[in-house]
Amino acid sequence: MALVEIRDVYKSFQREEQRIDVFTGLTLDIDAGSFTALMGPSGSGKSTLLNLMAGLDKPTSGTVTVAGSQVSTMSPGQLAAWRSRNIGFVFQSFNLLPVLTAYQNVELPLLLTRLSGSERAERVKIALDVVGLADRAGHYPRQLSGGQEQRTAIARAIVADPTLMLLDEPTGQLDAKSSQEVLALLQRLNNEFNKTIVIVTHDAHAAERAKTILHLEKGDLIEKPRMAAVGR
Amino acid sequence: MKYLSLVVANLKRHKLRSILTIASVALALFLFASLRSVTTTMAAAAQFGGARRLVTLNATGLVFPLPLAYGNRIKALPGVTGLSWANWFGGRYGDGKNFFANFAVDAQSYLDIYPEIILPADQKQAFLQDRTGAVIGERLVSQFGWKLGQDVTLQGTIFQGDWTFKIDGIYHPTDPAIGDNVLIFHHDYFDERIGRAGIAGWYIVQIDDPAHAPTVAKAIDDMFRNSSSPTKTGTEREFQASFATMWGNVSFLMSTIGLAVVFAILLVTANAMMMSARERTGEIAVLKTVGFSDGLLFALVMVEAGALALTGAAIGLGAAKILYPAINFNGAGFLPGFKVATSTLVIGALVAIGLMLASGLVPALRAARLPVIQALRKVE
Amino acid sequence: MIPIAYNVRSVVQRPVSTALTALGVGLVVAVFIGMLALANGFSAALAKTGSKQNVIVLRKGADSELSSGLGRDIASIIAADPHVATGADGRPLVSPEVYVLIPLAKSFDTTQIANVVARGISDQAWQVRSNITITEGQKPTSGRAEVCVGSRLTTRFPHTGIGQTLHFAGRDWTVTCHFTAAGSAFESEIWGENEQFMPVFRGEVFQSITFRLKDPASFTEAQRALQADKRMTVDAHREADFYAQQSQLLGRILSFLAVMITAIMAVGAVFGAINTMYAAIASRAPEIGVLLTLGFRPWTVLVSFLAESAFIAVIGGFLGCLFSLPLNGIVTSTTNWSSFSEIAFSFRVTPFLLLIGLIFAVVMGVVGGFFPALRAARLQVVQALR
Numbered sequence: 001m002a003l004v005e006i007r008d009v010y011k012s013f014q015r016e017e018q019r020i021d022v023f024t025g026l027t028l029d030i031d032a033g034s035f036t037a038l039m040g041p042s043g044s045g046k047s048t049l050l051n052l053m054a055g056l057d058k059p060t061s062g063t064v065t066v067a068g069s070q071v072s073t074m075s076p077g078q079l080a081a082w083r084s085r086n087i088g089f090v091f092q093s094f095n096l097l098p099v100l101t102a103y104q105n106v107e108l109p110l111l112l113t114r115l116s117g118s119e120r121a122e123r124v125k126i127a128l129d130v131v132g133l134a135d136r137a138g139h140y141p142r143q144l145s146g147g148q149e150q151r152t153a154i155a156r157a158i159v160a161d162p163t164l165m166l167l168d169e170p171t172g173q174l175d176a177k178s179s180q181e182v183l184a185l186l187q188r189l190n191n192e193f194n195k196t197i198v199i200v201t202h203d204a205h206a207a208e209r210a211k212t213i214l215h216l217e218k219g220d221l222i223e224k225p226r227m228a229a230v231g232r
Numbered sequence: 233m234k235y236l237s238l239v240v241a242n243l244k245r246h247k248l249r250s251i252l253t254i255a256s257v258a259l260a261l262f263l264f265a266s267l268r269s270v271t272t273t274m275a276a277a278a279q280f281g282g283a284r285r286l287v288t289l290n291a292t293g294l295v296f297p298l299p300l301a302y303g304n305r306i307k308a309l310p311g312v313t314g315l316s317w318a319n320w321f322g323g324r325y326g327d328g329k330n331f332f333a334n335f336a337v338d339a340q341s342y343l344d345i346y347p348e349i350i351l352p353a354d355q356k357q358a359f360l361q362d363r364t365g366a367v368i369g370e371r372l373v374s375q376f377g378w379k380l381g382q383d384v385t386l387q388g389t390i391f392q393g394d395w396t397f398k399i400d401g402i403y404h405p406t407d408p409a410i411g412d413n414v415l416i417f418h419h420d421y422f423d424e425r426i427g428r429a430g431i432a433g434w435y436i437v438q439i440d441d442p443a444h445a446p447t448v449a450k451a452i453d454d455m456f457r458n459s460s461s462p463t464k465t466g467t468e469r470e471f472q473a474s475f476a477t478m479w480g481n482v483s484f485l486m487s488t489i490g491l492a493v494v495f496a497i498l499l500v501t502a503n504a505m506m507m508s509a510r511e512r513t514g515e516i517a518v519l520k521t522v523g524f525s526d527g528l529l530f531a532l533v534m535v536e537a538g539a540l541a542l543t544g545a546a547i548g549l550g551a552a553k554i555l556y557p558a559i560n561f562n563g564a565g566f567l568p569g570f571k572v573a574t575s576t577l578v579i580g581a582l583v584a585i586g587l588m589l590a591s592g593l594v595p596a597l598r599a600a601r602l603p604v605i606q607a608l609r610k611v612e
Numbered sequence: 613m614i615p616i617a618y619n620v621r622s623v624v625q626r627p628v629s630t631a632l633t634a635l636g637v638g639l640v641v642a643v644f645i646g647m648l649a650l651a652n653g654f655s656a657a658l659a660k661t662g663s664k665q666n667v668i669v670l671r672k673g674a675d676s677e678l679s680s681g682l683g684r685d686i687a688s689i690i691a692a693d694p695h696v697a698t699g700a701d702g703r704p705l706v707s708p709e710v711y712v713l714i715p716l717a718k719s720f721d722t723t724q725i726a727n728v729v730a731r732g733i734s735d736q737a738w739q740v741r742s743n744i745t746i747t748e749g750q751k752p753t754s755g756r757a758e759v760c761v762g763s764r765l766t767t768r769f770p771h772t773g774i775g776q777t778l779h780f781a782g783r784d785w786t787v788t789c790h791f792t793a794a795g796s797a798f799e800s801e802i803w804g805e806n807e808q809f810m811p812v813f814r815g816e817v818f819q820s821i822t823f824r825l826k827d828p829a830s831f832t833e834a835q836r837a838l839q840a841d842k843r844m845t846v847d848a849h850r851e852a853d854f855y856a857q858q859s860q861l862l863g864r865i866l867s868f869l870a871v872m873i874t875a876i877m878a879v880g881a882v883f884g885a886i887n888t889m890y891a892a893i894a895s896r897a898p899e900i901g902v903l904l905t906l907g908f909r910p911w912t913v914l915v916s917f918l919a920e921s922a923f924i925a926v927i928g929g930f931l932g933c934l935f936s937l938p939l940n941g942i943v944t945s946t947t948n949w950s951s952f953s954e955i956a957f958s959f960r961v962t963p964f965l966l967l968i969g970l971i972f973a974v975v976m977g978v979v980g981g982f983f984p985a986l987r988a989a990r991l992q993v994v995q996a997l998r
Contacts, residue, residue, distance in 0.1 A: 084523025095518040099241040252883040259880045292781045390679035481944045496639035500884035503632040507891040
């Protein structure tokens with residue numbers, strides 16, 4: 001069984017008078033331990049697909065199953081709890097809380113668990129070490145560079161040891177050097193720590209780092225995967 | 233609470249805004265506590281009055297005297313265990329800007345009938361033996377700098393001339409409503425100087441049992457009903473209460489203003505909360521993505537509102553509670569025993585909680601109901 | 613100059629925030645006007661009591677009519693004084709009067725007792741005391757137990773209708789008329805014949821003697837003459853000054869309260885304005901950057917935001933004026949502790965007070981908006997446009 005199973009998903013939005021169909025019967029598998037890049041022009045539904053996988057949105061019809069849970073039928077309350085345990089999400093524009101330090105930002109998902117203060121501290125330290133920002137733990141986002149902010153966001157995304165990492169244009173606002181840092185980190189997370197990663201990106205360089213590239217155009221996958229995803 | 237750091241961090245985001253909001257709430261509740269205390273102090277004064285004392289006045293009006301001859305007849309009635317009388321003197325000291333009450337009293341019986349007036353035994357003796365002596369309340373010492381043994385001259389307004397007394401004693405009242413700024417002197421001396429012996433302003437009648445108050449009062453009034461000076465007798469408490477009603481609508485006025493103040497401040501706090509909430513839609517969306525539930529976010533926003541409201545309340549109410557005793561405030565003599573009652577503090581706290589609910593509810597609901605997708609789209 | 617339309621539109625675009633701030637300012641202004649209207653009404657009532665042309669004589673040292681006592685002989689001496697004006701009928705315009713307080717229970721709550729002034733007047737009083745008009749009924753007839761009730765008492769105390777009977781001092785008195793006195797304190801009094809009141813209350817003394825000056829400018833001379841007269845020991849005051857002085861204590865208390873309460877509330881409202889303006893400026897930083905890039909000078913930005921803050925405050929000011937208008941004319945009563953008598957007076961909202969309220973609102977807006985506007989003006993373009 002694949003980690004993410006998308007079966008016959010239809011998704012449409014009502015915008016004023018028009019109904020916009022994003023997906024019409026999409027079927028897709030994402031295997032555990034894979035590193036997938038989702039590419040495609042604007043409006044092709046890449047972000048929507050990410051939101052469906054994260055349980056942030058529901059399909060009009062069809063099912064989305066992640067790690068055995070049918071997220072397409074869970075209630076918002078259940079989804080919130082589920083998300084905190086299973087998903088690590090990274091946005092294009094960082095979305096660190098400016099009033100919190102890097103440490104406190106990374107700690108956020110752990111506040112939702114029953115871990116004690118010292119247990120939380122341990123995990124945050126590990127996460128910051130992995131992304132190489134242990135010495136910046138006490139800094140506020142405004143004191144960090146773009147690349148450092150994004151790496152902090154990644155630390156937050158891995159600190160609760162989620163099943164799935166979803167990144168929406170993670171290098172979209174970074175310069176070349178910072179992009180390299182972030183992408184190298186992602187590769188490491190996938191190779192060394194076996195994290196399942198799905199990134200949405202415009203950036204061909206970013207896509208190259210992935211093991212599988214999926215192209216979405218008008219809600220359809222139009223190219224076969226670069227590498228067949230053999231179960232691990 | 234582990235989420236506390238989140239709440240505090242949010243409040244520190246705009247330190248100035250948080251401080252201003254807390255300050256506004258503090259000011260409002262200070263004002264509220266002060267205004268309500270005027271009302272509660274007046275009501276408390278109306279509570280004073282040993283239930284075992286009655287006051288007999290001339291039925292025609294407060295300003296008319298009663299014959300001294302009545303005294304013995306009242307004392308002879310069943311249920312009466314003590315009697316004294318006093319006369320309002322209304323003397324003015326200096327330029328008259330600082331008002332204080334002064335009476336001529338039948339000294340021995342007056343001090344007996346008011347055990348709440350505490351006076352050292354030697355001072356009491358000195359007073360009883362000194363015809364032109366006077367006993368003053370302790371506040372007059374701090375107000376005018378008078379000292380024991382000093383001579384004090386009052387200008388008579390109703391009873392002409394300069395009246396000089398020697399301060400033989402300084403009393404301390406055990407009931408704040410009895411007033412700590414009264415001057416009393418000898419009725420004998422008063423009678424002598426005005427040359428018109430035989431009048432009393434009012435009688436104070438002590439009875440054996442509070443339950444007998446209505447019967448004794450009726451007995452007294454019946455006795456003098458058809459004489460030239462009919463009487464009206466009531467408990468001391470009723471007497472004090474009638475003074476309170478003389479303030480008229482002041483109480484109502486204070487309450488109305490208090491309400492307006494609270495309402496105005498509600499608006500300020502609500503405004504601050506909503507401004508903060510509006511700026512944070514993106515962040516709230518991120519938190520929801522991380523897995524913070526709607527309910528948790530609702531609670532966090534409410535706690536934030538609560539922190540502002542309750543901190544402000546603590547400061548404002550606390551300041552009122554401490555300030556007035558510290559400056560020994562008594563409303564220029566009109567509000568003896570002024571203090572912030574516990575009931576006022578409780579109501580103030582409830583107001584703060586109400587403030588929290590009213591100002592935090594809308595932003596909290598908006599945070600809880602925020603549709604993540606839309607919010608994120610705006611952010612990207 | 614930055615067009616004012618920019619500010620107006622911006623204000624309209626954040627309606628809730630603007631409304632809340634304006635309302636806050638409005639409430640402060642309403643309370644301010646309300647309290648001043650109260651103090652105003654009170655001093656108006658007492659100021660109108662008494663004319664500059666009249667002199668009121670009391671026993672020396674008495675600080676109110678209540679504590680004074682003058683014998684019949686003194687009344688004769690004063691009536692013969694050359695400074696006293698004469699009426700159309702040739703009689704001197706002098707009114708010796710009895711002044712007492714009687715406890716009356718109020719209509720709406722009979723446990724509430726007020727000490728009401730009962731004035732025993734002479735026939736001349738109707739002329740000597742100014743602005744007295746009988747609105748209903750007939751003057752009390754001499755020799756009878758009849759009284760006339762002031763207009764402010766008729767609605768608040770029972771048994772005061774024409775033909776009804778008031779009971780006080782152990783006797784029944786028939787009400788024969790109602791009178792007004794141009795809003796002055798006399799409207800809170802009950803008037804009867806002095807000869808009727810004397811035996812019932814005080815014996816053979818009057819409390820005050822009021823007369824009209826033949827020549828208003830001769831007051832100082834008249835005062836000196838009367839006070840120096842060895843046959844009596846009296847104080848003479850100008851009637852207007854005397855009653856004004858009686859209102860001093862309570863008037864001062866009311867003014868003091870007005871200022872204190874309003875000051876505290878104003879500080880709160882200013883904080884509200886500051887909060888609003890800072891937030892507005894923060895969210896409009898890019899716009900400000902554009903304005904600066906276009907070439908508008910920083911100080912015009914300052915003025916623009918100050919004007920916006922003042923504008924919101926003025927809206928609040930108008931609201932406040934609106935809220936306070938219904939107060940005008942509401943009658944309230946309290947005890948004037950100087951004379952120990954019950955006095956009723958109404959809130960008096962005047963155009964002047966409304967103007968002060970508006971100005972006060974603008975001041976709050978400018979004070980509140982100053983520092984935020986300063987920050988807006990100091991924004992560097994680069995920062996603003998980021």
